[in-house]
Amino acid sequence: MKKIISVLIASALLSACTVVPESNRASTARSTAPASSGAVATRLPAPVAAHPQDRQCLAQLTDTGAQFVPVADAYLGEGCSTVGTVQLSALRSDATRLSLSNMGPVQCGVGAAFAAWARYGVDRAAQQILGSPLQRIETMGSYACRNVAGSSRRSAHATAGAIDIAAFVLEDGRRISVLQHWHGGSAAEKEFLRTVQRSACRRFATVLGPEYNAAHRDHFHLEGVMGDSSFCR
Numbered sequence: 001m002k003k004i005i006s007v008l009i010a011s012a013l014l015s016a017c018t019v020v021p022e023s024n025r026a027s028t029a030r031s032t033a034p035a036s037s038g039a040v041a042t043r044l045p046a047p048v049a050a051h052p053q054d055r056q057c058l059a060q061l062t063d064t065g066a067q068f069v070p071v072a073d074a075y076l077g078e079g080c081s082t083v084g085t086v087q088l089s090a091l092r093s094d095a096t097r098l099s100l101s102n103m104g105p106v107q108c109g110v111g112a113a114f115a116a117w118a119r120y121g122v123d124r125a126a127q128q129i130l131g132s133p134l135q136r137i138e139t140m141g142s143y144a145c146r147n148v149a150g151s152s153r154r155s156a157h158a159t160a161g162a163i164d165i166a167a168f169v170l171e172d173g174r175r176i177s178v179l180q181h182w183h184g185g186s187a188a189e190k191e192f193l194r195t196v197q198r199s200a201c202r203r204f205a206t207v208l209g210p211e212y213n214a215a216h217r218d219h220f221h222l223e224g225v226m227g228d229s230s231f232c233r
Helices: 002-016 022-032 052-063 108-130 187-201
Strands: 067-070 074-077 080-082 085-092 097-101 134-141 162-170 175-177 206-208 220-223
Touching (some): 097 108, 108 134, 187 220
Antiparallel strands (some): 134 162
16 A cells, blocks of 8 residues: 555656656656766656655746756766756646756756746846746756866766856847857847846846856856855956
8 A cells, every 4th residue: 555655656756756757757857867977877866855855846847837857866976967957848827937048967956046047137127127928038058067167176066066058039030149248238138138137136046147256257047046145246
């Protein structure tokens, strides 16, 4: 009897944490598994959100209307891993679906903060400042087994704890990029980028942009989940 109950609970949790059709799950999991840099990956079975906080995060992400699948935990060696991560394929605005580009696995909590920021911080700012809803967010990726630029310290990307944002595409076809429009855009475009960065600072633990250093001249780095304090530059 205990075995039957455990199976039923696992099945319910998996169905609750994704809105991606069943037929797409296997192929998505295969295509989004992160590559190691020569290290041997230790992959655990597909996650069933054993801890209450994990179940809560997956439920929160589902409530945002995001499309995603859980990614099997992987310890890739050399300080790199994808534990407690999801693969996002789309987000929701107030009225429509928001597409994404170049996303890899991302920690569930960061993904949930990203989904909320996209809807309330980016899409609404696009409508209010630029007069058009958001259609797509272009990223430069999430997971990457690498160090912080110019250091020997592992980046938050090495544990899928950060997302780099390059540009925003509006429904009217305009593409607002950090590289081109932070300094060189119109007054409205520059206001939009600064507004969405300030909004990100209220949701993520670390937010870095063009004012931080040259390495971030072309993107926003969104890292961790907002706690008692944040670093915003």
